Amino acid sequence: RKKNGWSQEELANQLGVSRQAVSKWESASSVPDLQRVLELSKLFGVTTDYLLKDEIGPEPVAERMVYSGEELRKVSMEEANAFLALKEKGAEIVANATTLCIISPILLIVLGAISEDQILPVSEGVAAGVGLVCLLGLIAVAVYLFIIYGIREDRMAHLEKESFETEYGVTGMAEEKRAFYEPVFAREMAIGVVLCILSVIPIVIAGTMNAADYICAFCVGFLLLIIAVGVNRIIRVNMIKGSYDILLQEGEFSRKEKRLKKKTDVFTNAYWCLATAIYLGWSFWSERWDFTWILWVVAGVLYAALLGIVKVFVKKEE
Secondary structure, three states: OOOOOOHHHHHHHHHOOOHHHHHHHHOOOOOOHHHHHHHHHHHHHOOOOHHOOOOOOOHHHHHOOOOEEEEEEEOOOOHHHHHHHHHHHHHHHHHHHHHHHHHHHHHHHHHHHHHHHHOOOOHHHHHHHHHHHHHHHHHHHHHHHHHHHHHHHHHOOHHHOOOOEHHHHHHHHHHHHHHHHHHHHHHHHHHHHHHHOOOOOOHHHHHOOOOOOOOHHHHHHHHHHHHHHHHHHHHHHHHHHHHHHHOOOOHHHHHHHHEEEHHHHHHHHHHHHHHHHHHHHHHHOOOOHHOOOHHHHHHHHHHHHHHHHHHHHHHHHH
């Protein structure tokens, strides 16, 4: 069906059955009757043995799934379940690592304000030193987590980057799990977005009250902390839902989008390397680590806009 570019509904119309019937066949919830098997055999140009047997020899070369001139890898049920488990564990690792990056400047900001207002007997040098050590330490732990996840995920990276076909029952399993997870995804996404919106409340309150600098610094710390919690939830559910989309090859993981991504990866790698270089150069030159973190917010928004423009040009070339 996928090889011919048909939806479940289009196949169902050709066979004179409902879309739900096709869905049940693909999810192994039911089996088509003999007449339908014969029709499917004729429609797809394969033998009835090929349709019915779980274990068969290699297909004739003419019948192998080929896409864009390349033979596609087959994904088994065992491999699909291992991939989903990896992504679920990876979602926790990546979300926590991102949270560490967001909260890393909090102590630097708070100690800097306290030392300036002389709330505690701490010199500005000591405050900056302790805060910077904390910032770099948290970022180091975050980078360690990112690397660990990257190494673990590398063995399954082909599912995100390359086109493939799934063995019988895999598509149905992924569709069923995604449907079960969608309410959780919607709830967690809503909570995460609401937390990010509400995070500015401490700053607004401090501003209306003309609070002292150290109070404003604490409010900035609360802002970053609330954002970290919200972003943590958003990343977790997006990665888990994305794992189902990857197996189903839908959305940004469709075969068309994968081909497009291969062409935009050069831009992505160059962009984030440049952003990192600018961040480090600006931070060391200005010594304003409590402020330069804002570059990542700007870089993230700008990246989305520039990537959209790059994709338009790539699609025009195609």
